[in-house]
Amino acid sequence: MQEIEFVLPEEIEKRSFEIITAELKERNILLKPEQEMVTKRVIHTSADFDYAETLAFSQGAVEKARELIQKGADIVTDTNMALAGINKNVLARFGGEAHCFMAEKEVGELAKQNHSTRATVSMEMAAKIEKPVLFAIGNAPTALLKLYEMIKEGTYYPAFIIGVPVGFVNVVQAKELILSTEIPSIINRGRKGGSNVAAAIVNAILYDLERGGS
């Protein structure tokens, strides 16, 4: 068995990113400089190098997300897990707030009344927030489908969509629908993703802003 490596707690993240960088090189994967810190943080949170091949960024996506957060945009997630994972202290420093409406009583009642889903109703509630919203969707394809519907109807335009739900039913399709729109986005093509991945993408951008990254 490998020996336990002595690494100071504060050095573990740095060492992890060094390993990721080295292994990306071994695999001959070259990331775009703009996207690098997002993709690496997703690999850091999943230990899954597949993401280097499947994450799709719209033109200038990272810069756009940075700008939005810097100007105080809110974040809406589709799970309390993603909400728990996002660094809300850093977000608050820029004036933004993170929300998840899924577990709210009203959402459950409306979903039942309208024969809809909690995720759908949550997106309708998010659309009422009177400032730009960056969506971080790690679980429910129906959340992406509702956003797509509103975009197509012209009733609401999300400022940004992080679309990384995980799963087997309508997940691949919902992601492709968002990719077919003009909305700035970071989407993980295919089945993989998750609340942890959604939170990691948001945090990559928050930490970069905190460092005053270029």
Added chain:
Amino acid sequence: MQEIEFVLPEEIEKRSFEIITAELKERNILLKPEQEMVTKRVIHTSADFDYAETLAFSQGAVEKARELIQKGADIVTDTNMALAGINKNVLARFGGEAHCFMAEKEVGELAKQNHSTRATVSMEMAAKIEKPVLFAIGNAPTALLKLYEMIKEGTYYPAFIIGVPVGFVNVVQAKELILSTEIPSIINRGRKGGSNVAAAIVNAILYDLERGGS
């Protein structure tokens, strides 16, 4: 592009598990009946079939975890994400409570004082809970290392360890150390895992108990 499949919200999970079952068969992977619902829920939460090969269950692990929860054991996680993901309502029905000490002020102060980590201090706090504790560790290898140290010193015996931290530094080694003990466990060998995986394993057992599963 594939068409959106019309599936009632309440049917999506069922349909997902059917797909997982079919694809495991295509891959000629045969799961042990006892472990099946845990492994499938982990694949459901990650869309990653690697887990079918890397999840390691100690003898009778699922039955042991079921019994513990049924008798009111508490759960301790090493992230608020895992805590958010665990179905605490179902757990409460059996008398158990879920805790995460990581973000508590006292934990931060003690970690600083003792040149230790939050995860280490959290495990020391968990060891003081005066009932059996099932640990669900999805992030910090240092949490597993602290549990291992206490087991070896004979100062504390966790009732059960779900050991699925993700990462690149000491993660593989920490998991193997727990596997070398006699503590009942579900461990994901290798680098992969995460808070979502830890929560999925706990929930698989909770949902099975709720259904009155065998």
